[in-house]
Amino acid sequence: MQIALAPMEGLVDDILRDVLTRVGGVDWCVSEFIRVNEQLLPVSVFRRIAPELDQGARTRAGTEMRVQLLGSDPHWLAENAVRACQLGAPVIDLNFGCPAKTVNRSRGGAVLLREPELLHRIVAAVRAAVPAAIPVTAKMRLGYEDSDQALDCARALAAGGAAQLVVHARTKADAYRPPAYWEWVARIQDVVALPVYANGEIWSVDDWHRCRAVSGVEDFMLGRGLVARPDLALQIAAARAGTDYVPLEWASIRPLLQDYWRQQRARLPERFAPGRLKQWLAWLARSYPEAETLFAEVRRESDCARLDALVGAPAQ
Structure with a gap:
């Protein structure tokens, strides 16, 4: 069984990848998408979005970080994939799942699921361009408005040379509303x-059991569930192995939040750092009552020094 951390644009940046993979149980993670238009992007863009490239494409915990590209032009995706490989990307992942309207309007993400032939051409072009030893993988949803072409899209990606496929078991129209249609993962x-890999609506070990039973697959990608419960991958691994595991309590989670805040505080301007803290804390509040209480205390606070005191972050 492999468990991956999902590439969640605007949420799972390199700092959160660092913190979550240090908890353990994650076999690999993926960068936020690098948007490719009709140009070869400068090296600085790759290093900004995927700074792990300067650390052997691994997080501090040693977890492999794959580079994800998003776009619709086979030639320019191939050219940028080559650049990512030259910078050390161990795997090139292609995004055909992003549901964001701004992305879809520019012919990126899930909107391409309307065009299985284009999916094939993109994967084939990237596969032909990058070194044979570097896998090309893809992430897809079940479709745009509906799942009528889901199987055709999966076949197109496979025929193009994808080595692995992550299926977010909802359409673009479904967005993130439950349920996830795990039975479609089995069909694919x-x-x-x-x-x-099955992806979508795995918030707990019980969800994982049901997803595994319905989808029939043994590999999983965790997104919001892992953000909300950082040891979910460890819980699932223990359940898979039939071993006992005591889930982490807030006393173990709070130092992770403090370290996350410290890193964001050091990187971002003071007007932006509080938003990142509140964003993750709001997700943690789904799993930990103490996080919900802390979120209520910080939600209207914008002064970083006062947030230091509330969060208990180490001094700068």
Whole structure:
């Protein structure tokens, strides 16, 4: 069983990847998407979005970080994939799942699921351009408005040379509303001869059990569930192995939040850092009553020094 951390634009940046992978249980993670238009992007863009490239493409915990590209032009995606590989990307991942309206309007993400032939051309172009030893993988949703072309899209990605496929088991129209249609993951696995990962609505070990039973797959990508409960991957791994595991309590989670705040505080201007803190704390509040209490205390606070005192972060 492999467990991956999802690439969540605007949330799971390199700092949160660092903190979550240090908890453990995550086999690999993916950068936020690098948007490719009709140009070869400068090296600085890759290093800004995926700074782990300067650390052997691994987080501080040693977890592999893959580079994700988003766009619709096969040639320029291939050219930028080559650059990512030259910078040390161990895997090139292609985003065909982002539901954001601004991304879809510029022909990126889930809107491409309307065009299975284009999916094939993109993957084939990238596969042909990058070194043979570097896998090309893809992430997809079940479709744009509906799932009528889900199997065709999966076949197109596989035929183009994708080595692995992550399926977010909802359409773009479904957005993030429950449920996730895990039965479609099983249908997709039946028509492609490559590993398929199930993604969507895995918030707990019980959810994982049900997803595994319905989808029939053994590999999973965790997104919001892992952000809300940082040891969820460890809980699932223990359940898979049949071993006892005591979930982390808030006393163990709070130091992670403090370290996250310290890193964001050091990087971002003071007017932006509080938003990042509140964003993760709001997700943690789904799992920990203490986080909910702390969120209520900080939600209207914008002074970083006062937030230091509330969070209990180490002094700068």
